Amino acid sequence: RKLGIALVGLGKYSEGELAPALEKTTNCRLAGIVTGTPEKAETWKKKYNIPDKNVYDYKTFDQIADNPDIDIVYVVLPNSMHAEYTIRAAKAGKHVICEKPMAMNPEECQQMIDACKKANRQLSIGYRLHFEPHNQEMMRLGQKEIFGKINHIVAENAQKQDESSPWRLGRGVGGGGPLRDVGIYCLQGAIYTKGQIPIAVTAKYHPVTDPEKFSKIEEGMDFQLYFADGTMANCKTSFNDKYNKLRADAAKGWFELSPAYAYDGLEGKTSQGKMDIENVPQQAHQMDAFADCILKDKPTTVPGEMGMRDVQLVQAIFEAAKSGKKVSTKDVRQIMDPV
Numbered sequence: 466r467k468l469g470i471a472l473v474g475l476g477k478y479s480e481g482e483l484a485p486a487l488e489k490t491t492n493c494r495l496a497g498i499v500t501g502t503p504e505k506a507e508t509w510k511k512k513y514n515i516p517d518k519n520v521y522d523y524k525t526f527d528q529i530a531d532n533p534d535i536d537i538v539y540v541v542l543p544n545s546m547h548a549e550y551t552i553r554a555a556k557a558g559k560h561v562i563c564e565k566p567m568a569m570n571p572e573e574c575q576q577m578i579d580a581c582k583k584a585n586r587q588l589s590i591g592y593r594l595h596f597e598p599h600n601q602e603m604m605r606l607g608q609k610e611i612f613g614k615i616n617h618i619v620a621e622n623a624q625k626q627d628e629s630s631p632w633r634l635g636r637g638v639g640g641g642g643p644l645r646d647v648g649i650y651c652l653q654g655a656i657y658t659k660g661q662i663p664i665a666v667t668a669k670y671h672p673v674t675d676p677e678k679f680s681k682i683e684e685g686m687d688f689q690l691y692f693a694d695g696t697m698a699n700c701k702t703s704f705n706d707k708y709n710k711l712r713a714d715a716a717k718g719w720f721e722l723s724p725a726y727a728y729d730g731l732e733g734k735t736s737q738g739k740m741d742i743e744n745v746p747q748q749a750h751q752m753d754a755f756a757d758c759i760l761k762d763k764p765t766t767v768p769g770e771m772g773m774r775d776v777q778l779v780q781a782i783f784e785a786a787k788s789g790k791k792v793s794t795k796d797v798r799q800i801m802d803p804v
């Protein structure tokens with residue numbers, strides 16, 4: 466049986482990536498939608514053959530509890546709305562995929578984890594790169610020390626952010642900014658390549674060159690992750706630049722991806738030559754993997770606890786940027802991708 470997924474929030478990511486990916490999945494299918502815009506509901510119903518009974522708005526959302534066609538609720542809303550809809554989905558008895566970043570602070574993350582535990586439902590984060598073969602190769606090369614011990618990591622992710630999602634610039638419901646939106650990939654990349662969780666962070670805001678656009682959020686940030694064995698990861702992120710890279714320098718060579726975090730067209734190189742790896746439909750793999758976990762009753766490799774780890778680190782990075790001090794991250798959740 467294919468598990469039914471309901472997408473909550475039909476914005477750019479649902480429309481451009483997740484719905485098309487759900488036509489390539491084998492363990493799950495697009496079964497329902499939740500939207501506040503009746504015109505979008507009409508278009509999606511026709512395009513994806515969704516029956517009226519599987520269409521909800523934000524007021525009727527909780528009635529999804531009575532719908533056996535929906536097994537998984539996928540929260541694809543602005544970041545500041547993730548906690549509320551994940552908790553409501555759990556209370557409705559559904560498994561949940563919540564987009565990154567999991568929530569606005571660790572307290573919200575804990576409430577989301579607790580709600581899913583209480584409902585005996587699985588919670589996973591929309592971490593597509595953990596199912597992407599180039600990034601999986603970085604995990605293998607780094608964690609198995611194929612080129613020896615890693616001494617240094619570079620993780621950079623920036624995009625020019627337009628006005629198409631005001632919340633990303635901190636307006637409306639807010640919850641945006643480059644660190645939460647794209648910098649989080651640098652954090653994960655450094656962690657799954659090194660195979661360790663940092664013990665401390667430092668950070669510095671980029672100077673603001675566009676005060677109107679960046680009045681509510683940071684324009685960009687440099688941040689450093691310090692690992693217990695002395696390795697450092699130099700990371701940067703911005704909404705006013707363009708770069709996309711993950712690189713590790715190790716005792717006996719180096720390995721890198723550029724672009725590293727894109728939906729497609731990833732390319733990898735090592736000190737021994739080009740990585741010969743195909744690009745795959747990332748989101749289809751990610752959703753199929755989660756559906757498989759539910760069907761076989763096994764835990765997801767990207768659970769709420771991992772989302773919480775990254776939100777704890779994001780909070781520490783903001784604290785470091787504000788204080789100018791090195792901030793300890795020893796108390797963040799210790800959870801890692803198995804290689």
Ligand code: NAD
Pocket residue numbers: 474475476477478479501540541542543544564565566591592593629630631632637638646
């Ligand atoms: P978007 O702005 O295009 O879409 C957000 C949707 O939420 C819109 O359809 C909007 O109508 C709806 N919405 C409902 N209530 C709203 C409110 N009160 N204010 C604003 N919008 C409201 O954003 P997006 O790019 O689709 O991103 C959505 C989520 O997906 C974010 O959490 C983002 O981080 C995540 N995302 C993840 C990836 C990934 O690669 N994993 C990529 C893109 C986005």
